[in-house]
Amino acid sequence: MAELRGLGEISAALGQAGGTVLAISADPPAKARQVALSNKLDFPVLSDASLEAIRAYGVLHAAGRAGRDIALPANFLIDRNGQIVWQHVARRVQDRAEPAEILRWVQSITRQD
Amino acid sequence: MKAKLAATLLAVDGMVLCLAGGLSYFFLLNYPSLRTTPVVHIAVMACGVASGVTAAVIAGRRWATCLAIAEGLLTGLFVLLLYVGFALPRSEPLADGRLGPDFTLPDQAGRSVSLADYRGRGPMLLVFYRGFW
Numbered sequence: 604m605a606e607l608r609g610l611g612e613i614s615a616a617l618g619q620a621g622g623t624v625l626a627i628s629a630d631p632p633a634k635a636r637q638v639a640l641s642n643k644l645d646f647p648v649l650s651d652a653s654l655e656a657i658r659a660y661g662v663l664h665a666a667g668r669a670g671r672d673i674a675l676p677a678n679f680l681i682d683r684n685g686q687i688v689w690q691h692v693a694r695r696v697q698d699r700a701e702p703a704e705i706l707r708w709v710q711s712i713t714r715q716d
Numbered sequence: 717m718k719a720k721l722a723a724t725l726l727a728v729d730g731m732v733l734c735l736a737g738g739l740s741y742f743f744l745l746n747y748p749s750l751r752t753t754p755v756v757h758i759a760v761m762a763c764g765v766a767s768g769v770t771a772a773v774i775a776g777r778r779w780a781t782c783l784a785i786a787e788g789l790l791t792g793l794f795v796l797l798l799y800v801g802f803a804l805p806r807s808e809p810l811a812d813g814r815l816g817p818d819f820t821l822p823d824q825a826g827r828s829v830s831l832a833d834y835r836g837r838g839p840m841l842l843v844f845y846r847g848f849w
Contacts, residue, residue, distance in 0.1 A: 604845060605746050613841060621838025625829065628847030632822050638847070639824035647823035659817035661808045662844050674844040675807055681816040681831070681840040688839075692809050696802040697751040705841065712839050 606676065608642050609702045613709055620713040622683070627651050629673045662692060678705060682712050723775035726767045727783045733764030734787045738794045754798055761791040816842070 607626055614624045624646040628635065632650040639648040649656070657663050657674045667673040676693035678700045689708045691700035737760030744750045750757075768784035810816070820830040834840050 604847070606748065607843065607845060609748070610841075610843065617839055617841060622834055622840045623838070624841045624843060625831070626843045626845060627821065628845050630847035632824070632826065634847065635822075636824040644824075647827075647829050649821040649823050649829055651819070651821050656817070656819035656821060656842075657844065659819060660842070660844065661810055663807075664805060664846070667804075668846065668848050671848065673846050673848060675804055676846060677807070677809070677842075677844040679810075679816060679842040679844075681842065683834075683836055683838050685815050685831070685835050687810055687812050687814050687816050690809055690812060692807050693804055694806075695752075695798065695804060697745065697754075697798075698804075699748040699752055701748050701752070709839060709841065 604638065604642070606699045607638065607644060607648075610644075610646070610705075613702060613706050614646050616706060616709050616713065620683075620709075623647065625649055627656055627674065629654060629657060629671070680705070680708050680712070688712055719774055723771045723777075723780055726771035726774070727780050730764045730766075730768030730771060730787050731783060733767060734761050734790045735764075737761035737764060738790060741794075741798075758791070758795060761787075761794060765791050816840075 610624055617623055626646065626648045629651055631652050635648045635650040651657050654663060654672055660679060662675040662677040664673050664675045676699060678691045679687055680689040682688050693699065737757045741754055741757045765787045768787040772780040772784040816831060818830060818832045820828050823829050831840065
């Protein structure tokens with residue numbers, strides 16, 4: 604969850620380019636609301652309780668926490684044409700993408716646009 | 717006398733390095749680079765083991781040997797926990813260059829958000845997180 608707090612600069616850069624960050628978890632909407640409020644997030648925090656997006660992106664961690672299906676920590680950067688240009692999928696519970704690296708990728712594709 | 721003092725200091729120093737290296741990992745989880753690549757922590761613990769082994773060699777006593785073994789075990793346990801205990805299942809993620817699959821999901825305010833809403837407007841970053849903390 605801590606990874607969501609470190610996205611301020613990235614969220615701003617995406618917003619300037621007409622895009623946004625979308626946070627996604629298997630949490631129910633009430634929990635997503637709590638996450639958004641307590642971390643003061645300015646981007647949508649989506650609730651994927653039916654695992655629709657989590658399965659579509661191949662980042663399901665079956666029975667990942669207390670027997671419940673959850674998402675693997677993962678990032679997908681998608682350009683304005685809808686194509687995946689960069690991704691990071693955690694191999695260990697603690698793995699997270701480096702915010703500085705995400706920002707570099709964001710800047711490289713917004714420059715092209 | 718001097719050798720004994722040196723051995724004691726090295727043995728204590730080794731244990732301190734081992735504990736500090738291992739425990740600090742869990743206190744520094746807010747730093748993505750440290751949590752993703754724990755080489756710094758493992759290196760500190762390895763220094764601890766080296767220090768403990770040196771102490772055992774100098775002292776040639778049982779307690780120093782036991783301490784060195786304990787430091788080695790701690791380091792091994794830390795590496796095992798991180799790379800085996802905390803390993804995640806390998807995913808079959810989508811290839812770069814592919815179209816990101818569309819989805820429609822409710823956001824924190826209850827509004828429906830679709831990826832397709834943003835097509836042609838700007839770049840998107842999807843951040844999947846574990847939740848249930």
